[in-house]
Amino acid sequence: MSPTAELLFRPEDATPMSTDEADLLPWPVAAELLAAVPKYWLATGRADGRPHVMPVLGVWLGGTLAVSSRPGSVKARNLRRDGDCVVTAATDGGDLVVEGTAVHVTGAARQRELAAAFAAKYDWRFGLRDGRVYDDSLPGSPEYAFFEITPAKGFGYGADGLTATRWRF
Template identity: 40%
Template sequence: MPRNNPETVLDSRYSDSEAEALEWPEAARRLAEAELFWVTTLRPDGRPHMTPLLAVWHGGALHFTTGPDERKARNLARHPQCALATGNDLWEEGVGLVVEGEAERVRDTARLSELAEAWAAKYGERWRFAVADGAFVSEPAGRALVFAVAPRVAYGFAKGPFGQTRWRF
């Protein structure tokens, strides 16, 4: 799992003169509170595939689900590198965050049970999952694989003042 104190750098090339680096604990808090994320995976021919999804920040990693036959699951089976992004669509306020890393399938029953509780706590009973055979299960959706992405590098894009922070883990 990532360090709690990654190397933090404000990139002055893309930052206003009064901008300050966003501290990692604040970025992690925003990841934990964000409701909607966009995941980008790589198709077999290298083209990007991007789709919105729900994610839970838990134990120093972002976790998301996908059906075993969905495009992102098939992509991750070949190329586990991916990026998850969250933020708002306003130009001059808020913070956009991007986490890059390698998606690792979560199969451990105890860990999946913890994550199932985290999903229900964050998103409500509609998103309560049971755990069976190394995956989440629910009706009527069926089986969902769970992936964890621990950041290798992450970026924060502050707006107003504009500032780009990079965290290396």
């Protein structure tokens, strides 16, 4: 399903932002930019309401962004408790913000797909055993977890600083 693209600012709020619908960034272009980003910033909420932001590696696959994390990390604990999160990325084409909901990926078939995508993008190879994800290249084969973020809303800000798009999924 393709999201609805709309101008982020109304004409009375826009100066100096563009209100020309021709300046909307099409979602397929934004999705390509997201897929190519080498690093993302993931914002989650702690149990006490304080924000938590960390850099993460991720892969765009089938309309969702999957990120990896050690299962005991603050971000992983936050996502398991409350999947609401925000991912941001800077690209040559502009800045992207995606609000969404994350779920812990536990299905073996999807874990295999995501492991293959991480290997293709980063040459980071995960081992999968007994429904768990491991980095066998590191001493002790530490455990990792995949979280898949389904977008609910997105924002794109053009590199020119004068264009902005909102996507509603």
